[in-house]
Amino acid sequence: MNWPAILTDKLNVAYPIVQAPMFGVTTPAMVAAAANVGCLGSLALADMPPEKCIENIRATKLLTSLPFSVNLFVNDIPKIDERLKARYASTKNFIERLAAEHHLELSLPSMEQIELISYQEQVDAILGEGIKSVSFTFGNLDDPTIEKFKNHGVVLIGTCTSVEEAKLLEQSGIDIVCVQGIEAGGHRGSFVGDRIPQVAGISLLSQVRDEIKAPLIYAGGIYNARTLLAAQTLGAQGFQVGSLLLGSTESALKEFEKEKLQNVDESEIVLTRSFSGRYARGIKNKFIEAIENSRYILPYPYQNKLTGELRKLSKENQNLDFVSIWLGQSVNGYRRSSTGDLLQELIKEVESHSPSR
Amino acid sequence: MNWPAILTDKLNVAYPIVQAPMFGVTTPAMVAAAANVGCLGSLALADMPPEKCIENIRATKLLTSLPFSVNLFVNDIPKIDERLKARYASTKNFIERLAAEHHLELSLPSMEQIELISYQEQVDAILGEGIKSVSFTFGNLDDPTIEKFKNHGVVLIGTCTSVEEAKLLEQSGIDIVCVQGIEAGGHRGSFVGDRIPQVAGISLLSQVRDEIKAPLIYAGGIYNARTLLAAQTLGAQGFQVGSLLLGSTESALKEFEKEKLQNVDESEIVLTRSFSGRYARGIKNKFIEAIENSRYILPYPYQNKLTGELRKLSKENQNLDFVSIWLGQSVNGYRRSSTGDLLQELIKEVESHSPSR
Numbered sequence: 001m002n003w004p005a006i007l008t009d010k011l012n013v014a015y016p017i018v019q020a021p022m023f024g025v026t027t028p029a030m031v032a033a034a035a036n037v038g039c040l041g042s043l044a045l046a047d048m049p050p051e052k053c054i055e056n057i058r059a060t061k062l063l064t065s066l067p068f069s070v071n072l073f074v075n076d077i078p079k080i081d082e083r084l085k086a087r088y089a090s091t092k093n094f095i096e097r098l099a100a101e102h103h104l105e106l107s108l109p110s111m112e113q114i115e116l117i118s119y120q121e122q123v124d125a126i127l128g129e130g131i132k133s134v135s136f137t138f139g140n141l142d143d144p145t146i147e148k149f150k151n152h153g154v155v156l157i158g159t160c161t162s163v164e165e166a167k168l169l170e171q172s173g174i175d176i177v178c179v180q181g182i183e184a185g186g187h188r189g190s191f192v193g194d195r196i197p198q199v200a201g202i203s204l205l206s207q208v209r210d211e212i213k214a215p216l217i218y219a220g221g222i223y224n225a226r227t228l229l230a231a232q233t234l235g236a237q238g239f240q241v242g243s244l245l246l247g248s249t250e251s252a253l254k255e256f257e258k259e260k261l262q263n264v265d266e267s268e269i270v271l272t273r274s275f276s277g278r279y280a281r282g283i284k285n286k287f288i289e290a291i292e293n294s295r296y297i298l299p300y301p302y303q304n305k306l307t308g309e310l311r312k313l314s315k316e317n318q319n320l321d322f323v324s325i326w327l328g329q330s331v332n333g334y335r336r337s338s339t340g341d342l343l344q345e346l347i348k349e350v351e352s353h354s355p356s357r
Numbered sequence: 358m359n360w361p362a363i364l365t366d367k368l369n370v371a372y373p374i375v376q377a378p379m380f381g382v383t384t385p386a387m388v389a390a391a392a393n394v395g396c397l398g399s400l401a402l403a404d405m406p407p408e409k410c411i412e413n414i415r416a417t418k419l420l421t422s423l424p425f426s427v428n429l430f431v432n433d434i435p436k437i438d439e440r441l442k443a444r445y446a447s448t449k450n451f452i453e454r455l456a457a458e459h460h461l462e463l464s465l466p467s468m469e470q471i472e473l474i475s476y477q478e479q480v481d482a483i484l485g486e487g488i489k490s491v492s493f494t495f496g497n498l499d500d501p502t503i504e505k506f507k508n509h510g511v512v513l514i515g516t517c518t519s520v521e522e523a524k525l526l527e528q529s530g531i532d533i534v535c536v537q538g539i540e541a542g543g544h545r546g547s548f549v550g551d552r553i554p555q556v557a558g559i560s561l562l563s564q565v566r567d568e569i570k571a572p573l574i575y576a577g578g579i580y581n582a583r584t585l586l587a588a589q590t591l592g593a594q595g596f597q598v599g600s601l602l603l604g605s606t607e608s609a610l611k612e613f614e615k616e617k618l619q620n621v622d623e624s625e626i627v628l629t630r631s632f633s634g635r636y637a638r639g640i641k642n643k644f645i646e647a648i649e650n651s652r653y654i655l656p657y658p659y660q661n662k663l664t665g666e667l668r669k670l671s672k673e674n675q676n677l678d679f680v681s682i683w684l685g686q687s688v689n690g691y692r693r694s695s696t697g698d699l700l701q702e703l704i705k706e707v708e709s710h711s712p713s714r
Contacts, residue, residue: 162623163689182539183560193624200557202578202587203540203686207623209583210689221559226566230559230587266519266564267550329560332520332567 001229001350004237006215010155010175011133011238012067014038015347017228018178018217019339020242021071021135022186022326028056030250032063033339037347040238041068042135047117047301050125057129069157070131072119075138075191075278078299085111091296092306098290099310102321106309114305120145127152135159137189138278138300140172157217159189162197166208177212178240179205181220185243185328187280188271196279198271202234209235223333225353228346241346243328248339256318257325264331275311275324277303286321358586358707361594363572367512367532368490369424371395372704374585375535375574376696377599378428378492379543379683385413387607389420390696394704397595398425399492404474404658407482414486426514427488429476432495432548432635435656442468448653449663455647456667459678463666471662477502484509492516494546495635495657497529514574516546519554523565534569535597536562538577542600542685544637545628553636555628559591566592580690582710585703598703600685605696613675614682621688632668632681634660643678 007016019026019034021044031041043060045053053070060068078084088111099106119136123145126134134149135157141149149156150173157176158169169177180189181201190196199207201220208216217238218231228239245251247258260283270284274291277300287310297303307324314322327334335342364373376383376391378401388398400417402410410427417425435441445468456463476493480502483491491506492514498506506513507530514533515526526534537546538558547553556564558577565573574595575588585596602608604615617640627641631648634657644667654660664681671679684691692699 164623181557181559182555183557195624197623198539199623199686200538200540200578201559202538202557202584203688206578206581206583206587207687207689221557221563224563226563226591227559230563230590233587233590234583266521266554266556267552329556330564331560332564 001232001353004232007176007217007238010215011040011069013040016238017343017347018042018238018240019245019343020186020219020240022242025246025252025326027250027252028059028063030245030248030339031060031068033250034343035064035066035068037340037343039343040133043068043070045070045122046073048122049115049117050122053122053125054129057126057131067132069133069135070126072122072134072136073138074119074136074141075300077116077118077301080111084298084302087298088302088306091298091303094294094296095306095310098287099313099322102286102319104310104313104317104319104322106313108306108309111302114302116301123148127154133157135178137187139191140168140174143172146173160208161188161190162192162199162204163207163211165190165192165197166212168192170212170214175214176217176238177208177214178217178219179208179236181205181218183221183329184219185281186326187276187278190279201231205231205234205236221328221330223330224346225349227330228350229353241343243330244333244335244342244346245339246327247334247336248342249337250339253325254315254318256320257323258336260320260325261327261334262336264327264334266329266331269327269329269331273297273303275304275307276300280324280326281328282324282326285323358589358710361589364533364574364595367572368397368426370397373595374700374704375399375595375597376602376700377543377576377597379599382603382609382683384607384609385416385420387602387605387696388417388425390607391700392421392423392425394697394700396700397490400425400427402427402479403430405479406472406474407479410479410482411486414483414488424489426490426492427483429479429491429493430495431476431493431498432657434473434475434658437468441655441659444655445659445663448655448660451651451653452663452667455644456670456679459643459676461667461670461674461676461679463670465663465666468659471659473658480505484511490514492535494544496548497525497531500529503530517565518545518547519549519556519561520564520568522547522549523569525549527569527571532571533574533595534565534571535574535576536565536593538562538575540578540686541576542638543683544633544635547636558588562588562591562593578685578687580687581703582706584687585707586710598700600687601690601692601699601703602696603684604691604693605699606694607696610682611672611675613677614680615693617677617682618684618691619693621684621691623686623688626684626686626688630654630660632661632664633657637681637683638685639681639683642680
């Protein structure tokens with residue numbers, strides 16, 4: 001195959017393959033490794049304060065001189081009112097007791113102790129570091145921010161999970177739309193409607209292609225030449241891989257998590273709001289079973305903040321029951337290798353692929 | 358493109374395109390129309406008694422001399438015990454009251470009045486009519502039935518929704534596996550595990566291709582050249598279309614249902630157990646909202662039998678609130694035309710497709 005050129009030109013990379021921004025998994029080393037083999041590395045900034053953003057961008061620059069992108073969470077932050085305060089307190093209490101039952105002693109932060117950063121606070125840090133492409137999820141950028149980025153020549157990549165969301169991104173002038181099929185691991189990027197769309201790649205990507213003109217990146221289930229080329233056939237010019245890199249040397253996952261990922265059954269993969277208050281795809285465990293259908297789920301980002309300490313302690317204790325391990329539906333695509341080798345093998349496989357008849 | 362030959366040879370058709378068996382939608386006229394343009398028509402026999410099976414097969418034969426397949430429901434039938442009887446009575450009562458609130462007067466059958474037919478009772482009728490390919494869903498055929506069909510030279514097509522189900526079908530000697538992505542409209546064919554798999558086409562089809570050798574048909578989201586060719590890239594040699602034909606002249610849907618299908622928003626599409634006790638994908642309505650999260654859902658086929666009269670009366674009254682309209686995730690692929698024209702246009706589009714770069 002010939003790689004489509006529209007995104008390599010726009011993003012100034014050799015291959016239109018995007019290393020997915022996976023907060024908690026992606027490291028500066030992973031981003032740099034992706035960049036160094038000609039792909040678009042993506043550094044997840046999530047809700048890091050500006051100085052942390054700068055620190056991580058600079059750590060990446062030490063490892064590569066090639067361009068890479070950063071990823072923002074552009075969700076709304078629900079206002080704190082008496083009802084939310086009460087729900088927070090009872091959820092905090094429930095999770096502390098649940099942890100104690102499983103011999104994890106922790107004291108979760110009170111609502112007042114939580115520090116929330118909005119993406120607007122991160123913009124100047126990103127521009128100051130000369131980043132030339134910014135992807136985002138959980139919403140759409142506000143118009144002044146879009147203008148600010150554009151004035152600095154930054155290419156914008158928005159995430160959609162429905163045709164409607166794709167149209168909204170294009171109407172706002174977002175340069176590239178990342179179409180996230182329901183196959184994808186990690187958080188859903190959905191931002192329209194109360195019930196999140198659950199449209200799968202084949203239907204979603206082709207229908208978005210029918211409706212908008214912007215170049216498309218596809219994310220969700222890509223782990224080999226077949227899946228990447230299918231996304232191309234469906235209308236994508238760029239291809240994002242996340243789960244494929246979970247077991248890489250550069251992944252921040254711990255050894256016990258990487259070992260678990262080696263033996264996942266397809267039936268263990270679920271969509272859950274338990275950890276963050278937003279739906280994400282990953283491996284079912286005790287925490288999800290205890291929380292998912294309970295009333296102890298706060299809106300994002302409060303649930304996320306509340307479970308942070310639990311996940312951290314659980315990780316230190318190598319306890320699979322209370323960590324969040326995100327993984328997409330292509331569970332058999334998992335491999336242990338370096339980020340560079342995994343991406344180069346994918347590129348080689350795609351370039352030498354001949355469809356079986 | 359060149360059409361893969363493995364399935365056209367096995368099934369004795371010109372094109373490896375399968376008209377999905379859609380019970381309640383598919384008619385002998387639709388099956389014959391598909392056959393007459395060189396595709397594999399599929400007659401849904403569901404739980405029809407043998408004489409009805411013969412009647413429908415003969416009605417199809419009057420309209421085509423070309424081969425077509427029939428489709429069986431091979432589900433287990435849960436034993437009736439006191440608990441199920443009590444649940445049946447309360448569900449019957451709930452649905453009758455719900456209908457009455459909406460001015461639909463009906464008296465649903467008691468459990469004793471329900472007639473249940475197992476697929477084993479249909480086999481001789483099918484063989485007697487000389488049918489040469491049989492597809493099935495909701496389970497796997499028992500070994501003696503597989504042997505009986507094979508002794509008569511019948512090609513068997515089983516339905517899977519997970520890699521595990523695909524392996525089980527292949528191990529039983531099923532000739533062709535139909536891989537049903539979560540995109541698909543209508544009933545899920547799942548038969549392993551309590552929680553149905555919800556794996557989407559890109560991940561499911563490629564991973565099934567990795568694991569089994571049998572030829573694959575893909576079902577779920579195909580509505581144009583892009584989606585069909587993506588399924589080929591992912592490893593399928595056959596391509597099943599269902600939703601594409603809902604608006605055909607030959608579809609048994611009523612005019613008010615076809616009109617509704619013309620204006621469906623992607624957010625209206627849900628997976629629901631409300632109508633049959635088995636998960637199926639279709640358009641959300643009042644009935645689903647009232648039932649889905651209630652305790653008034655019996656195991657298949659009892660729920661299906663119980664809601665049958667309600668759906669029938671609702672259809673007569675052109676009432677969208679209580680009919681089941683199944684539809685897949687490619688909601689924008691809907692068109693009104695004849696089955697023959699819809700299939701021929703798809704074939705032409707595929708044959709002239711050149712991927713955009």
